[in-house]
Amino acid sequence: MEKKxxxxxxxxxxxxxxxxxxxxxxxIEQDRLMxxxxxxxxxxxxxxxxxxMPMINRAGGVDAFLGIGMGAPNGNIYTGTIxxxxxxxxxxxxxxxxxxxxxxxxxTKLTNDxxxxxxxxxxxxxxxxxxxxxxxxxGTGVGSGIVIDGKMVVGHDGFAGELGHxxxxxxxxxxxxxxxxxxxxxxxxxxxxxxxALEMLQKYPEEDSLLRDFSINELTSKTVYECAIRGDNIxxxxxxxxxxxxxxxxxxxxxxxxPEKIVLFGGLTKAGDLLMKPTRKAMEANLLPIFQNKVKLIxxxxxxxxxxxxxxxxLIW
Amino acid sequence: MEKKxxxxxxxxxxxxxxxxxxxxxxxIEQDRLMxxxxxxxxxxxxxxxxxxMPMINRAGGVDAFLGIGMGAPNGNIYTGTIxxxxxxxxxxxxxxxxxxxxxxxxxTKLTNDxxxxxxxxxxxxxxxxxxxxxxxxxGTGVGSGIVIDGKMVVGHDGFAGELGHxxxxxxxxxxxxxxxxxxxxxxxxxxxxxxxALEMLQKYPEEDSLLRDFSINELTSKTVYECAIRGDNIxxxxxxxxxxxxxxxxxxxxxxxxPEKIVLFGGLTKAGDLLMKPTRKAMEANLLPIFQNKVKLIxxxxxxxxxxxxxxxxLIW
Numbered sequence: 061m062e063k064k065x066x067x068x069x070x071x072x073x074x075x076x077x078x079x080x081x082x083x084x085x086x087x088i089e090q091d092r093l094m095x096x097x098x099x100x101x102x103x104x105x106x107x108x109x110x111x112x113m114p115m116i117n118r119a120g121g122v123d124a125f126l127g128i129g130m131g132a133p134n135g136n137i138y139t140g141t142i143x144x145x146x147x148x149x150x151x152x153x154x155x156x157x158x159x160x161x162x163x164x165x166x167x168t169k170l171t172n173d174x175x176x177x178x179x180x181x182x183x184x185x186x187x188x189x190x191x192x193x194x195x196x197x198x199g200t201g202v203g204s205g206i207v208i209d210g211k212m213v214v215g216h217d218g219f220a221g222e223l224g225h226x227x228x229x230x231x232x233x234x235x236x237x238x239x240x241x242x243x244x245x246x247x248x249x250x251x252x253x254x255x256x257a258l259e260m261l262q263k264y265p266e267e268d269s270l271l272r273d274f275s276i277n278e279l280t281s282k283t284v285y286e287c288a289i290r291g292d293n294i295x296x297x298x299x300x301x302x303x304x305x306x307x308x309x310x311x312x313x314x315x316x317x318x319p320e321k322i323v324l325f326g327g328l329t330k331a332g333d334l335l336m337k338p339t340r341k342a343m344e345a346n347l348l349p350i351f352q353n354k355v356k357l358i359x360x361x362x363x364x365x366x367x368x369x370x371x372x373x374x375l376i377w
Numbered sequence: 378m379e380k381k382x383x384x385x386x387x388x389x390x391x392x393x394x395x396x397x398x399x400x401x402x403x404x405i406e407q408d409r410l411m412x413x414x415x416x417x418x419x420x421x422x423x424x425x426x427x428x429x430m431p432m433i434n435r436a437g438g439v440d441a442f443l444g445i446g447m448g449a450p451n452g453n454i455y456t457g458t459i460x461x462x463x464x465x466x467x468x469x470x471x472x473x474x475x476x477x478x479x480x481x482x483x484x485t486k487l488t489n490d491x492x493x494x495x496x497x498x499x500x501x502x503x504x505x506x507x508x509x510x511x512x513x514x515x516g517t518g519v520g521s522g523i524v525i526d527g528k529m530v531v532g533h534d535g536f537a538g539e540l541g542h543x544x545x546x547x548x549x550x551x552x553x554x555x556x557x558x559x560x561x562x563x564x565x566x567x568x569x570x571x572x573x574a575l576e577m578l579q580k581y582p583e584e585d586s587l588l589r590d591f592s593i594n595e596l597t598s599k600t601v602y603e604c605a606i607r608g609d610n611i612x613x614x615x616x617x618x619x620x621x622x623x624x625x626x627x628x629x630x631x632x633x634x635x636p637e638k639i640v641l642f643g644g645l646t647k648a649g650d651l652l653m654k655p656t657r658k659a660m661e662a663n664l665l666p667i668f669q670n671k672v673k674l675i676x677x678x679x680x681x682x683x684x685x686x687x688x689x690x691x692l693i694w
Contacts, residue, residue: 134667144666192533206633208532213525215635216509219667226629227663230546238665312543316523316633318532346544348555349461350451350536 063126065119067112067166068373070173071095071132071156073147073200076104078112080119081373085184087366089115101150101159109163116164127167128160129375131176131368133201136218137375140170143219146237147201169375173197173368175212175221178205180371181323185362193321194313195360196223198306198328202245202252208317224249228309248306250327253281256298269294285331299334306335307342314343314351325360325367332359380443382436384429384483385690387490388412388449388473390464390517393421395429397436398690402501404683406432418467418476426480433481444484445477446692448493448685450518453535454692457487460536463554464518486692490514490685492529492538495522497688498640502679510638511630512677513540515623515645519562519569525634541566545626565623567644570598573615586611602648616651623652624659631660631668642677642684649676 065088069078072095079090091111098104116122133145140157142150161168171179178195181187187195191210197203202224206213213220224245225238232242233255246252257271257279270287271279271294287295310322328335340357347355360367382405386395389412396407408428415421433439451462457474459467478485488496495512498504504512508527514520519541523530530537541562542555549559550572563569574588574596587604588596588611604612627639645652657674664672677684 146665208525208530209528211526213634215525216637217635217671220633220635222632222665222668225665226632227625228544228547230625240663240665308544308547312629313633315539315543316537316630317530318534318537320533346557348463348539348542348557350534351539354534 061120061123063124065125066373066376067116067125067128067164068369068371069108069128069130069160070176070368070372071130071135071148072173072368073133076108077369078108079369079373080115081370083377085370087369088119090369091115096149099149101154101156105156105159105163108160112164122165125166127169127376128164129176129372130157130160130168130170131173131372132156132170133173133203134219135170135172135175137169137171137175137214138218140168142170146235167376171372171375172203172205172221174203175205175214176371176375177203177325177368178207178212178371179374180362180367180369181325181360182207183374184370185323185360185367186358187321187323190321192317192319193323194223194317194319195323195325196310197326198248198250198324199326200250202249206317223309223313226309226312228305228312244305244309248302248309248328250281253284253298253302253328254279256301257284257295260294260298260301264294267294271295281328281331285334288331288334296334299331300338303335303338304342307339307344308346310339310343310357311346314347314355318351319355321356321358323358323360326364329359378437378440380441382442383690383693384433384442384445384481385686385688386425386445386447386477387493387685387689388447388452388465389490389685390450393425394686395425396686396690397432398687400694402687404686405436407686408432413466416466418471418473421467422473422476422480425477429481439482442483444486444693445481446493446689447474447477447485447487448490448689449473449487450490450520451536452487452489454486454488454492454531455535457485459487463552484693488529488689488692489520489522489538491520492522492531493688493692494520494642494685495524495529495688496691497679497684497686498642498677499524500691501687502640502677502684503675504638504640507638509634509636510640511540511634511636512640512642513627514643515565515567515641516643517567519566523634540626540630543626543629545622545629561622561626565619565626565645567598570601570615570619570645571596573618574601574612577611577615577618581611584611588612598645598648602651605648605651613651616648617655620652620655621659624656624661625663627656627660627674628663631664631672635668636672638673638675640675640677643681646676
């Protein structure tokens with residue numbers, strides 16, 4: 061039987077998205093579940109299996125499939141394992157590619173979630189025909205995929221491209237999972253924006269803010285965004301602050317690999333210009349003149365779920 | 378006539394070193410001059426020409442040479458130009474490969490000085506047979522050469538690998554040439570160590586120090602080293618401080634490209650363990666667990682002048 065399809069699975073800190081992809085890069089069908097609802101990785105595999113098998117069967121059964129491509133935090137392309145992922149409940153070294161392969165009965169490959177997204181951008185998105193670019197995923201955490209000379213950078217051990225964990229504010233905000241201080245992820249993620257909101261509301265106790273109408277549980281990067289577009293000063297300052305730190309980090313990355321493009325990606329990019337303007341300003345201000353006004357800093361044009369699923373499936377083609 | 382030799386020229390912020398290299402990587406003869414003694418690049422070319430031609434003639438004349446390989450700060454392999462090098466007197470875009478080629482009459486290629494040093498390490502030094510490594514040159518400035526999958530990283534425009542200008546202390550020490558604040562180079566260069574010494578002597582006015590016996594002009598990274606090995610507290614703290622910042626930066630670089638080795642290079646490495654111990658400690662402390670205790674952080678075993686000349690000449694072979 062002709063192998064017409066691949067499965068793409070994107071395991072994120074919050075959601076796991078998966079879909080059936082054909083050779084043209086069309087997603088035939090897709091679904092999702094909450095990653096951290098499963099304390100044991102075996103239960104997670106069972107849940108994916110339960111939702112995925114009917115989709116596979118509707119597409120003609122496992123015989124119509126070439127395999128499964130997966131993206132996951134700290135996913136290693138060499139070993140098929142997730143190793144010590146700070147944003148997942150499963151600790152240590154998780155042989156997820158092997159477990160998935162045994163459960164579904166299809167050859168399974170794994171890579172870093174952010175690398176999968178970068179492959180999606182390279183094959184189907186705004187980094188098409190671009191040989192030097194970096195994608196930064198601004199979601200629950202901050203992920204990154206680096207492409208140099210048309211090749212994914214995975215390093216000597218498969219773990220390269222953990223830019224969310226680079227230190228940009230030495231001695232700064234504590235990362236609850238890694239124990240490190242001042243990493244990019246503690247500021248430029250959805251969690252980071254929420255923490256910045258809590259800090260700023262405390263810093264300016266006298267200043268009126270729409271943010272004060274929300275309970276601490278309701279306060280998310282989304283509510284901060286909604287208050288910002290309604291003109292709230294503190295909410296706007298939160299995005300200025302976030303963009304400033306993100307932009308400084310991007311400048312550092314540019315001076316490493318001198319990419320043509322940086323593609324921003326993930327939930328936080330819904331803030332649009334509120335985030336883009338201060339980010340671009342801080343990036344340019346921290347670049348050597350030889351790098352200034354050269355890098356195209358853009359938002360991904362792919363739907364987030366799509367890019368990750370397509371990118372993961374690309375491991376198989 | 379058989380082309381048995383190449384010229385290697387390394388243009389540094391302080392010295393320019395050049396030599397005649399054979400195909401085995403032996404330096405037959407070498408010499409040097411002060412780079413910044415020449416306000417005009419044409420005068421610099423004349424001075425190199427005057428010293429180099431007798432060496433070329435002793436080796437059999439230009440006909441015995443394949444060409445000239447040069448390394449220079451902000452040297453661009455695509456264009457043969459030095460562009461806006463902050464540590465050189467020649468401003469703007471300098472067509473140095475073309476000028477040298479016209480003057481000497483040999484095909485001339487140019488790359489970044491730190492990339493040349495990395496090529497020297499890869500061909501003849503302690504990165505032999507290593508496909509993923511970074512070299513950091515700790516001299517007047519801080520340079521870097523990045524190798525991924527056995528290939529020099531030059532980026533889309535030839536300028537990749539300016540790690541000395543990445544920001545590690547946002548809002549920190551002012552870089553007198555670039556105008557940027559808190560870049561690695563302002564701390565982990567010979568100039569940076571001297572500035573740290575001046576700052577610390579001011580910070581602890583009550584504390585006795587051998588460093589106070591030197592005039593401000595005499596105070597260099599070398600005098601700081603000599604005082605440190607004689608047990609001077611402030612001098613030792615200067616290296617602790619320098620290593621801490623350097624190590625934090627190295628951790629960030631590791632999380633970018635996950636190299637097998639980092640090779641440190643240049644004048645500051647003469648400090649040996651005084652620099653290595655705090656650097657390694659800070660690097661490990663700022664790495665995610667997946668990267669810890671994996672990276673070989675070592676000093677170059679090549680003589681500094683040799684690696685740069687050999688690396689530059691390697692552009693030609």
